Amino acid sequence: xxxxxxxxxxxxxxxxxxxxxxxxxxxxxxxxxxxxxxxxxxxxxxxxxxxxxxxxxxxxxxxxxxxxxxxxxxxxxxxxxxxxxxxxxxxxxxxxxxxxxxxxxxxxxxxxxxxxxxxxxxxxxxxxxxxxxxxxxxxxxxxxxxxxxxxxxxxxxxxxxxxxxxxxxxxxxxxxxxxxxxxxxxxxxxxxxxxxxxxxxxxxxxxxxxxxxxxxxxxxxxxxxxxxxxxxxxxxxxxxxxxxxxxxxxxxxxxxxxxxxxxxxxxxxxxxxxxxxxxxxxxxxxxxxxxxxxxxxxxxxxxxxxxxxxxxxxxxxxxxxxxxxxxxxxxxxxxxxxxxxxxxxxxxxxxxxxxxxxxxxxxxxxxxxxxxxxxxxxxxxxxxxxxxxxxxxxxxxxxxxxxxxxxxxxxxxx
Amino acid sequence: xxxxxxxxxxxxxxxxxxxxxxxxxxxxxxxxxxxxxxxxxxxxxxxxxxxxxxxxxxxxxxxxxxxxxxxxxxxxxxx
Numbered sequence: 001x002x003x004x005x006x007x008x009x010x011x012x013x014x015x016x017x018x019x020x021x022x023x024x025x026x027x028x029x030x031x032x033x034x035x036x037x038x039x040x041x042x043x044x045x046x047x048x049x050x051x052x053x054x055x056x057x058x059x060x061x062x063x064x065x066x067x068x069x070x071x072x073x074x075x076x077x078x079x080x081x082x083x084x085x086x087x088x089x090x091x092x093x094x095x096x097x098x099x100x101x102x103x104x105x106x107x108x109x110x111x112x113x114x115x116x117x118x119x120x121x122x123x124x125x126x127x128x129x130x131x132x133x134x135x136x137x138x139x140x141x142x143x144x145x146x147x148x149x150x151x152x153x154x155x156x157x158x159x160x161x162x163x164x165x166x167x168x169x170x171x172x173x174x175x176x177x178x179x180x181x182x183x184x185x186x187x188x189x190x191x192x193x194x195x196x197x198x199x200x201x202x203x204x205x206x207x208x209x210x211x212x213x214x215x216x217x218x219x220x221x222x223x224x225x226x227x228x229x230x231x232x233x234x235x236x237x238x239x240x241x242x243x244x245x246x247x248x249x250x251x252x253x254x255x256x257x258x259x260x261x262x263x264x265x266x267x268x269x270x271x272x273x274x275x276x277x278x279x280x281x282x283x284x285x286x287x288x289x290x291x292x293x294x295x296x297x298x299x300x301x302x303x304x305x306x307x308x309x310x311x312x313x314x315x316x317x318x319x320x321x322x323x324x325x326x327x328x329x330x331x332x333x334x335x336x337x338x339x340x341x342x343x344x345x346x347x348x349x350x351x352x353x354x355x356x357x358x359x360x361x362x363x364x365x366x367x368x369x370x371x372x373x374x375x376x377x378x379x380x381x382x383x384x385x386x387x388x389x390x391x392x393x394x395x396x397x398x399x400x401x402x403x404x405x406x407x408x409x410x411x412x413x414x
Numbered sequence: 415x416x417x418x419x420x421x422x423x424x425x426x427x428x429x430x431x432x433x434x435x436x437x438x439x440x441x442x443x444x445x446x447x448x449x450x451x452x453x454x455x456x457x458x459x460x461x462x463x464x465x466x467x468x469x470x471x472x473x474x475x476x477x478x479x480x481x482x483x484x485x486x487x488x489x490x491x492x493x
Contacts (some may be wrong), residue, residue: 063430064428064430065429068430127458127462129455129458130450130451130454130455131455289489
């Protein structure tokens with residue numbers, strides 16, 4: 001019997017709130033965080049809407065010197081990690097060399113990259129900011145979080161596009177099971193709202209162009225969906241070995257019982273036919289947890305609101321859980337209100353799934369009005385639902401064919 | 415604005431220190447907590463603000479606030 005791993009703290013900063021609990025309240029009530037872009041001029045983009053962190057001033061959280069020397073993506077990671085760390089109450093209750101950090105990002109410091117590239121072109125390479133490299137690299141968020149909380153155990157980052165923070169959690173759970181460390185701050189962050197960040201996704205034709213109706217633009221599983229909405233933010237959880245958490249009297253949010261990780265090995269951006277890779281990830285996560293499809297009560301879908309994702313993920317759920325269970329299980333996409341936070345998406349959705357198990361409330365697919373043909377599961381349209389369930393899954397799929405599923409269990413003190 | 419106040423302003427901005435810390439005797443490393451990259455960024459800040467280039471040999475000698483002021487004054491800058 002391997003070690004068990006539980007969540008003892010959560011932190012989120014994103015389009016629907018600046019704390020984990022504010023995010024959870026708005027996810028449940030279906031309050032959208034999408035609006036017309038403000039931090040980059042949207043005029044020339046086909047998609048002019050985004051999920052921005054509203055009224056964000058890094059100086060509300062970080063001292064001036066650190067704020068100046070960190071990319072926006074790193075700031076989100078530090079803020080979310082700090083919340084999870086503080087909430088967990090682990091400070092002074094763990095050997096710092098036994099506390100790790102795994103923070104993923106799909107892109108990294110693209111704001112910094114763009115700014116300094118412009119400096120280099122306009123004023124010459126000798127004017128590049130000396131802090132450019134340690135600000136831009138996609139592992140620096142993990143490094144900064146390590147410094148901030150004094151975590152001296154294993155420290156690394158995962159880069160698998162929109163599955164980055166799903167992988168961060170999956171790998172962190174395995175590291176704790178193996179006894180490498182006792183606890184890990186795991187999650188991800190993203191700040192992609194820049195000229196090339198938004199422009200690049202527009203050129204892929206991946207984004208919604210419902211510019212006249214931002215709040216319903218992200219509509220997973222709907223017949224009128226037309227792409228995802230780009231968002232930013234950070235989400236981090238404290239994962240801790242169960243005995244370690246119990247011994248110090250920690251408040252346990254939920255248990256992470258296992259994960260499944262696969263690759264489509266099929267196409268760089270499109271999912272494999274019928275979500276074959278994603279289906280295998282869900283099966284592996286159930287196997288890893290020692291559970292059957294009958295045990296699952298809820299799935300937080302990747303549900304991006306793109307044509308291909310939602311139909312293939314629906315098929316994948318049917319394949320992995322069997323048609324009977326698939327039709328019974330409640331499935332929702334909280335991207336309906338958050339938009340797609342890319343490298344932060346897996347962690348924010350794992351947090352919503354953990355809170356759903358703890359509180360017995362399933363968050364809705366808030367914007368779903370007319371389910372598409374072939375999208376025939378119970379997607380919890382419109383309103384949250386009370387449901388006391390034992391096990392749930394959270395899916396994350398990334399460009400490159402990366403699939404990861406996290407399995408979570410309600411924690412009832414045993 | 416005097417040369418001294420402009421130098422002080424740049425140091426406060428780049429190093430995030432308090433105005434009262436920026437004395438003439440203050441050492442960038444020990445008193446103002448600047449590591450080598452901080453100091454390089456600071457030199458670039460002076461270069462941009464005063465429109466000059468400071469070569470590396472000279473830059474390594476500018477270890478205190480006073481030395482920077484002295485160096486810039488000797489350059490007989492117009493601004």
